[in-house]
Amino acid sequence: MQDGKILVIDDNKSVLSALEILLQFEFRYIETISNPNQISSVQNLSDFDIVLLDMNFSAGVNTGNEGLFWLKDIKKRAPYVSVIMMTAYGAVDLAVKALKEGATDFILKPWNNEKLLITIKSAILLRKSKKEITKLKEKESHLKQVINQDSNSIIGNSKVLTSVLSLVQKVAKTDVNVLITGENGTGKELIARELHRTSSRKEEVFIGVDMGSISETLFESELFGHTKGAFTDAKENRAGKFEAANGGTLFLDEIGNLSLQTQAKLLSAIQNRTIVRVGSNKSIPVDIRLICATNCNLPQMVVDGIFREDLLYRINTIHVEVPPLREREKDILILADFYLNKYTTKYGKSALRINNASEEKLLTYTWPGNVRELQHTMERAVILSEGNVLKPSDFILSAGNNISFESGPETLDEMEKLMIDKAVNQHNGNYSAAAIQLGISRQTLYNKIKKFNN
Structure with a gap:
C-alpha cells in the first residue's frame, strides 16, 4: 500500500463507490464527497496528495465549466495539491484548458484501472517532488540570508569615507569587476559586502575567499570544484566557490598572494565565465559579480614581474581605495x-x-x-x-x-x-x-x- 491521501469528488455515487473500492487497497487514506460545495468543509485540504475531480455536476451539462470553477477553488485553498480531472466527455481543448488552470492530469470515464493507478501514482510522485523543491527553496533562501548576514557595519561620516561610499553606490548597480585596495584592517571586506548589498544580486549569495589561505595544490579544487575520484581525497563531487557564487557575488580577498601559475588559471575563468571541475572536461558556465581585494601594490608587482598585467586589467575595471583610519x-x-x-x-x-x-x-x-x-x-x-x-x-x-x-x-x-x-x-x-x-x-x-x- 502506497503512502497517499486521496480525495474523490463526483456527484455519481456509483463512481465514488467504484473508486473507493479500487483505491483503498493501493493508498493509505481515501475520502469521497458527492457535492463540490462540501469542499470548504473538508478538514486540512492541503494535506491531501491527490484530488480526483469530476468536471460536470449538473444534469445535462457537459461543458466542463463547473469542474474548472472548482479546480480554481481547490488550487486557491491548497496550491500544492495535485488535481486530476475526470469526465465522460473527452475533448482535447477542454483537457488543455484544465491543465492551464493548474490540473496535473486528465482521465476519461470509463477508466482503465491500471492506467488510472499509474496516473495517480505519478501525480503523487510529482506532488512529493514539488514539496521537496519548495523545502529546498526555503532552505536556500534561509541559507542565503545567513551567509549574507553581516554583523558589522560601515561606521563613520568623514569626508574620505563618504567619498568611497558614494563611489560604491554608483558602481553597485552594475556588474563590472571591482578591485578594492587598502591597508590591513581598513575594512575592505565590508566595502565588498556593501557593493553586494546594494546591487541587483543582493538576494543571492555573497561568497568570500581568502586567497592567501589556499595552497597552490588545492587552488583549482577550491575555486572550480572537483569530481569524485579526481584525486585521493575526492570522495564525492564537489562544487567550487565559482559555482557556489553563481548568480551572486564572489569576493577574492588577498588576490596579490597568488602565484603566476594560479593567476593564469584564474584569468581563464574570469575571461570565459566558465569553469571546469578538476577531473572533468565539461565546461560549466558561471554568472558572478567579481570583487577582488588586496593590500599589495599590484601595478608595482606587474613591474616586478610577479603579477600578470592582463589579470590586473580584468579585475580592475573600477578601483576603490579604502582610506586608513589615520x-x-x-x-x-x-x-x-x-x-x-x-x-x-x-x-x-x-x-x-x-x-x-x-x-x-x-x-x-x-x-x-x-x-x-x-x-x-x-x-x-x-x-x-x-x-x-x-x-x-x-x-x-x-x-x-x-x-x-x-x-x-x-x-x-x-x-x-x-x-x-x-x-x-x-x-x-x-x-x-x-x-x-x-x-x-x-x-x-x-x-x-x-x-x-x-
Whole structure:
C-alpha cells in the first residue's frame, strides 16, 4: 500500500463507490464527497496528495465549466495539491484548458484501472517532488540570508569615507569587476559586502575567499570544484566557490598572494565565465559579480614581474581605495563608541564611558592596524575595565607613536614590530617608503604587518 491521501469528488455515487473500492487497497487514506460545495468543509485540504475531480455536476451539462470553477477553488485553498480531472466527455481543448488552470492530469470515464493507478501514482510522485523543491527553496533562501548576514557595519561620516561610499553606490548597480585596495584592517571586506548589498544580486549569495589561505595544490579544487575520484581525497563531487557564487557575488580577498601559475588559471575563468571541475572536461558556465581585494601594490608587482598585467586589467575595471583610519580622524571616536557599546553588551558590563583624556589618546594615535586595531583595543579595554570610566591607562596601544628602545623589547618579534611601526609612522603610512628604509620588499612588509595585526 502506497503512502497517499486521496480525495474523490463526483456527484455519481456509483463512481465514488467504484473508486473507493479500487483505491483503498493501493493508498493509505481515501475520502469521497458527492457535492463540490462540501469542499470548504473538508478538514486540512492541503494535506491531501491527490484530488480526483469530476468536471460536470449538473444534469445535462457537459461543458466542463463547473469542474474548472472548482479546480480554481481547490488550487486557491491548497496550491500544492495535485488535481486530476475526470469526465465522460473527452475533448482535447477542454483537457488543455484544465491543465492551464493548474490540473496535473486528465482521465476519461470509463477508466482503465491500471492506467488510472499509474496516473495517480505519478501525480503523487510529482506532488512529493514539488514539496521537496519548495523545502529546498526555503532552505536556500534561509541559507542565503545567513551567509549574507553581516554583523558589522560601515561606521563613520568623514569626508574620505563618504567619498568611497558614494563611489560604491554608483558602481553597485552594475556588474563590472571591482578591485578594492587598502591597508590591513581598513575594512575592505565590508566595502565588498556593501557593493553586494546594494546591487541587483543582493538576494543571492555573497561568497568570500581568502586567497592567501589556499595552497597552490588545492587552488583549482577550491575555486572550480572537483569530481569524485579526481584525486585521493575526492570522495564525492564537489562544487567550487565559482559555482557556489553563481548568480551572486564572489569576493577574492588577498588576490596579490597568488602565484603566476594560479593567476593564469584564474584569468581563464574570469575571461570565459566558465569553469571546469578538476577531473572533468565539461565546461560549466558561471554568472558572478567579481570583487577582488588586496593590500599589495599590484601595478608595482606587474613591474616586478610577479603579477600578470592582463589579470590586473580584468579585475580592475573600477578601483576603490579604502582610506586608513589615520585619514579618518573624525570617525575614530564614532567607531570607539560603536565598539564600546558592542562589547559592553557582549560581556555584560555596566554602562561605560570614555573620558576626555582617553579620547585625546585615541585621537593622537596613528592606528597602524586601522579599524581592526581599534576594535581589538576597545574589546580589550572593556574586558579589563574595573570602573565606569575608561581612562588612558585602560587603552594599551602600540609604542609606534613614540618609539623608544630604552625599555628594551624582550623578543625579536617585539623589536621587529617596533621598527616596522616606527618606519611606517615616519613615512605617514607610505609602505613603499617604509619598506625601502627597512631594507625589505613591500610584500614582505605587508606580510609582517598582517602577522602582527592578527
